[in-house]
Amino acid sequence: MGDSRDLEGRQVAVKKLVGSLKEAIKLCGLEDGMTVSFHHHLRNGDYVLNMVMDTIAELGYKEIKVAASAVFPVHEPLINHIKQGVVTQIDTNYMSGPVGEAISRGLMSNPVVFRTHGGRPRAIETGELPIDVAFIAAPSSDCYGNINGVDGPSACGSLGYAFPDAMHAEKVVVITDNLVNYPLTPISIDQTRVDYVVVVDSIGDPKGIVSGSTRITRDPVGLTIARYAAEVIEHSGLLNDGFSFQTGAGGASLAAAYYLKKFMKEKGITGSFGLGGITGYFVELLEEGLFKTLLDVQCFDLDAVRSIKANPNHQEISASFYANPESKGCAVDKLDIVILGATEIDTSFNVNVHTDSNGIIMGGSGGHSDTAAGSKLALIVAPLIRARLPVLVDRVLTITTPGDTVDVLVTERGISVNPKNEGLRERLTEAGLPVVDIHELKKKAEALTGKPNPIKTGGKVVAHVEYRDGRIIDTIKNTE
Amino acid sequence: MRRSLLFVPGNSPGMILNGCIFGADSVVFDLEDAVSTGEKDAARILVRNALKTLDYGNTERIVRINSLKTPYWMDDLNMIIPAGPDVIMPPKVQGDEDIHRIESYISGIEKDRGIPAGRIKLIPLIESALGVEKAFEIAVASKRITGIFLGGEDLTADIGAKRTKKGDEIFYSRSRIVIAAKAAGVSAIDTPYTDVNDEEGLIQDAVLARGMGFNGKAVISPRHVEHVNRVFTPTEEEIEYARRVLEATARGEKEGKGAVSLDGKMIDAPIVARAKQILEIAETLKGGRLR
Amino acid sequence: MKLAKMSIAGSLESNDALITIQPVDKRGVELVIESIVEKQFKDRIEKAVRQVLKDYDIDGVYVRVQDRGALDCTLKARMEAAILRGKGDLQ
Numbered sequence: 001m002g003d004s005r006d007l008e009g010r011q012v013a014v015k016k017l018v019g020s021l022k023e024a025i026k027l028c029g030l031e032d033g034m035t036v037s038f039h040h041h042l043r044n045g046d047y048v049l050n051m052v053m054d055t056i057a058e059l060g061y062k063e064i065k066v067a068a069s070a071v072f073p074v075h076e077p078l079i080n081h082i083k084q085g086v087v088t089q090i091d092t093n094y095m096s097g098p099v100g101e102a103i104s105r106g107l108m109s110n111p112v113v114f115r116t117h118g119g120r121p122r123a124i125e126t127g128e129l130p131i132d133v134a135f136i137a138a139p140s141s142d143c144y145g146n147i148n149g150v151d152g153p154s155a156c157g158s159l160g161y162a163f164p165d166a167m168h169a170e171k172v173v174v175i176t177d178n179l180v181n182y183p184l185t186p187i188s189i190d191q192t193r194v195d196y197v198v199v200v201d202s203i204g205d206p207k208g209i210v211s212g213s214t215r216i217t218r219d220p221v222g223l224t225i226a227r228y229a230a231e232v233i234e235h236s237g238l239l240n241d242g243f244s245f246q247t248g249a250g251g252a253s254l255a256a257a258y259y260l261k262k263f264m265k266e267k268g269i270t271g272s273f274g275l276g277g278i279t280g281y282f283v284e285l286l287e288e289g290l291f292k293t294l295l296d297v298q299c300f301d302l303d304a305v306r307s308i309k310a311n312p313n314h315q316e317i318s319a320s321f322y323a324n325p326e327s328k329g330c331a332v333d334k335l336d337i338v339i340l341g342a343t344e345i346d347t348s349f350n351v352n353v354h355t356d357s358n359g360i361i362m363g364g365s366g367g368h369s370d371t372a373a374g375s376k377l378a379l380i381v382a383p384l385i386r387a388r389l390p391v392l393v394d395r396v397l398t399i400t401t402p403g404d405t406v407d408v409l410v411t412e413r414g415i416s417v418n419p420k421n422e423g424l425r426e427r428l429t430e431a432g433l434p435v436v437d438i439h440e441l442k443k444k445a446e447a448l449t450g451k452p453n454p455i456k457t458g459g460k461v462v463a464h465v466e467y468r469d470g471r472i473i474d475t476i477k478n479t480e
Numbered sequence: 481m482r483r484s485l486l487f488v489p490g491n492s493p494g495m496i497l498n499g500c501i502f503g504a505d506s507v508v509f510d511l512e513d514a515v516s517t518g519e520k521d522a523a524r525i526l527v528r529n530a531l532k533t534l535d536y537g538n539t540e541r542i543v544r545i546n547s548l549k550t551p552y553w554m555d556d557l558n559m560i561i562p563a564g565p566d567v568i569m570p571p572k573v574q575g576d577e578d579i580h581r582i583e584s585y586i587s588g589i590e591k592d593r594g595i596p597a598g599r600i601k602l603i604p605l606i607e608s609a610l611g612v613e614k615a616f617e618i619a620v621a622s623k624r625i626t627g628i629f630l631g632g633e634d635l636t637a638d639i640g641a642k643r644t645k646k647g648d649e650i651f652y653s654r655s656r657i658v659i660a661a662k663a664a665g666v667s668a669i670d671t672p673y674t675d676v677n678d679e680e681g682l683i684q685d686a687v688l689a690r691g692m693g694f695n696g697k698a699v700i701s702p703r704h705v706e707h708v709n710r711v712f713t714p715t716e717e718e719i720e721y722a723r724r725v726l727e728a729t730a731r732g733e734k735e736g737k738g739a740v741s742l743d744g745k746m747i748d749a750p751i752v753a754r755a756k757q758i759l760e761i762a763e764t765l766k767g768g769r770l771r
Numbered sequence: 772m773k774l775a776k777m778s779i780a781g782s783l784e785s786n787d788a789l790i791t792i793q794p795v796d797k798r799g800v801e802l803v804i805e806s807i808v809e810k811q812f813k814d815r816i817e818k819a820v821r822q823v824l825k826d827y828d829i830d831g832v833y834v835r836v837q838d839r840g841a842l843d844c845t846l847k848a849r850m851e852a853a854i855l856r857g858k859g860d861l862q
Contacts, residue, residue, distance in 0.1 A: 218703075220498070220502060220701075220702035220703055221498055221501065223702075223703060224501055224502055224503075224702075227706070357808070357810075357811070358810055385497070386840075387785060387786065387807055387808060387839065387840025388786075388808045388811070388812060388840040388841065388842060389808055389811060389840070412498070412501040413501055444535075447535065448497070448534070448535075448842055449812075449842065450812065450815050450843065452808070452811035452812060453810065453811050453812070453813075453814070455810055455811070492784070492787075493784070493786045493787045493841055493842070493845040493848075494784060494785050494786035494787070497786055497842065521852055521855065521856070522780050522781070522848070522849070522852035525848045525851050525852050525855075526845065526848040526849075526852075528848075529844040529845070529847060529848040530844060532844070533842075533843075533844040534844065
């Protein structure tokens with residue numbers, strides 16, 4: 001397995017399969033202060049980040065920088081590694097759960113660096129974010145490190161976010177629970193990038209990796225917003241043959257796709273590509289011929305995993321292909337329409353998906369600001385009032401996505417169009433949609449809820465928000 | 481215009497807050513079946529506060545009170561009338577005496593509180609064999625009456641029939657309600673479709689009701705509103721035809737003709753009346769909005 | 772005036788509040804507010820609750836508000852229902 005000899009009959013170092021994670025870490029020459037990276041395709045079912053960091057801690061390393069494309073609730077053990085000084089820096093695109101809460105309370109001395117899904121590969125490729133060792137969870141691998149995400153007990157579909165790490169890290173370690181005969185087919189990331197392969201019992205909990213099937217919301221408020229969103233698209237002038245589309249997996253975003261599908265069928269319109277995190281809903285659109293292809297950087301459910309494995313028109317793309325603004329071409333720039341969410345939006349259309357209503361870290365851009373910037377029409381869908389909180393504020397606590405890249409806010413009580421897009425406002429008004437000035441919409445919300453007191457944050461910077469091009473556009477402070 | 485009347489439980493603040501966003505022409509705050517006996521007091525206070533403070537825009541605000549056979553209806557009216565709803569919907573109305581009792585009680589409150597008399601309208605809910613038999617008598621019992629509403633569930637229980645999706649068992653009652661309403665010059669409102677997950681069935685049921693002459697239909701799920709609105713909204717062809725009817729009539733009048741015909745068909749008074757109705761609705765919905 | 776008995780009104784559903792009020796043996800209002808929007812609205816919640824107590828001239832009372840994002844009009848309705856129940860006027 002993997003053994004081979006040179007012309008003189010000497011064995012050469014092509015034996016990549018190593019017995020343990022410890023051995024692999026040592027072979028990579030990891031040192032204190034180095035950067036290790038992870039991808040988040042196993043999402044909240046991921047075992048690999050914890051497994052690797054526990055081993056690194058056990059081996060006594062300190063001051064490690066963790067560059068994980070996302071951090072989930074399952075990664076709670078990171079808190080202890082931070083307290084012990086094993087981890088002193090985090091670089092990520094998204095963070096939810098206890099780690100974000102602890103960081104908001106001031107856990108780390110170094111601020112977290114938040115990037116976007118396009119900004120991370122940009123930083124890796126330009127050398128701003130050098131990775132010493134990339135640990136890549138692989139649902140299937142052969143002994144030479146050819147891997148894919150579509151087979152095995154922990155199948156997650158696309159491995160898009162792992163590509164930049166594999167391409168640019170000094171050392172690459174593949175961790176798999178499904179070793180197959182050489183050569184693996186199909187191959188996503190290939191053997192030319194991989195140094196070592198470690199086989200473990202399990203890389204993840206399938207229940208946390210992908211949901212069985214992502215369903216559209218049954219919440220009538222969410223459906224109302226979705227219907228407005230679809231009508232905005234219908235009258236945007238962009239719903240033409242060959243249009244491209246991305247939507248999140250959130251209830252209202254997905255429901256908008258449901259209504260959009262109805263309009264497409266009624267009008268006989270076929271789209272060109274669906275982009276981004278792919279759900280079963282998009283798969284349905286592909287299979288019914290309503291879209292010609294899917295460009296998939298991440299699968300959200302089992303239907304998407306099944307489809308990417310079987311359907312040649314459902315293509316795996318890398319994070320750089322998806323959204324890197326400095327690559328020679330990224331897909332978000334070819335995107336017509338994107339539907340995005342918001343925890344807060346302000347009267348200048350700036351959107352926050354980093355911090356919650358109490359100022360605590362609970363998310364991150366992911367592809368939010370990349371797609372808003374690249375697309376021709378960026379719609380934000382959000383309930384105007386959640387519990388008693390208006391989504392519309394004077395100034396968002398954290399800017400994730402700058403307002404000049406957002407076109408329209410769609411709520412259950414009215415639609416506000418960014419003044420930069422006067423033509424759209426006219427078209428929507430003409431179509432009889434309830435278009436309201438964003439200041440008026442805010443007044444409408446506050447008439448019901450009252451004006452909320454602003455959140456007081458502390459004086460310590462706990463995170464920097466980096467825009468896709470590398471500019472720091474905001475900082476997140478600790479919460480009291 | 482009352483294409484859709486959305487029922488909202490009177491003790492549910494979340495539903496009351498959002499009642500006006502689904503596009504229903506009217507919202508019915510329900511103090512009757514949707515509220516348990518132990519919560520009648522709290523619900524009527526909540527609905528009163530909602531009526532006084534929440535901006536429902538152009539949505540008509542109806543309150544379904546408890547029936548005359550309960551000890552609650554007077555308390556309901558005492559609390560609700562001063563808050564200024566558009567319409568009171570009394571359930572289980574059996575005849576004109578019921579309407580007279582309610583009307584005189586409302587008038588008493590209006591007088592005591594110095595509220596302009598007669599502004600608050602009535603839409604009696606007819607849901608018994610006796611009520612159906614007296615539908616016309618009920619519809620003309622008060623000037624406040626602006627519509628009558630057929631309740632299919634209680635009715636079928638009362639007559640000992642099985643309630644079906646197809647609704648053959650209430651066909652006669654539907655016809656009777658429509659005739660009574662039209663004879664009295666008020667609107668006829670159809671019973672809700674109760675399977676909230678069967679959109680096809682809902683649409684068929686609404687199409688049937690509209691075809692029979694109903695002006696609108698009650699709904700018990702916000703998700704039903706868009707479908708019912710669509711069914712009860714005149715189509716482009718209907719609007720176009722109505723326009724041509726009125727044009728032809730105007731031409732006929734100008735030329736001093738007694739009888740006018742359009743597309744080889746005689747246009748008589750009812751056709752003109754119907755055309756006017758359709759254009760009124762179209763005018764209200766200008767911009768093609770279904771919501 | 773004093774309430775006759777302890778009472779509750781409302782619920783823990785979203786957009787609602789559960790209010791518990793109880794007569795106590797001293798003057799004044801003892802108010803406990805737990806809210807999911809405490810940071811943003813605690814002062815307004817307190818104002819609404821005290822307003823209704825004042826309207827009904829209630830004194831010597833313990834009030835606990837478990838708020839799930841209720842609007843002022845809902846908070847006031849729940850307070851009023853609790854007071855009327857506590858006075859024994861209703862039910």
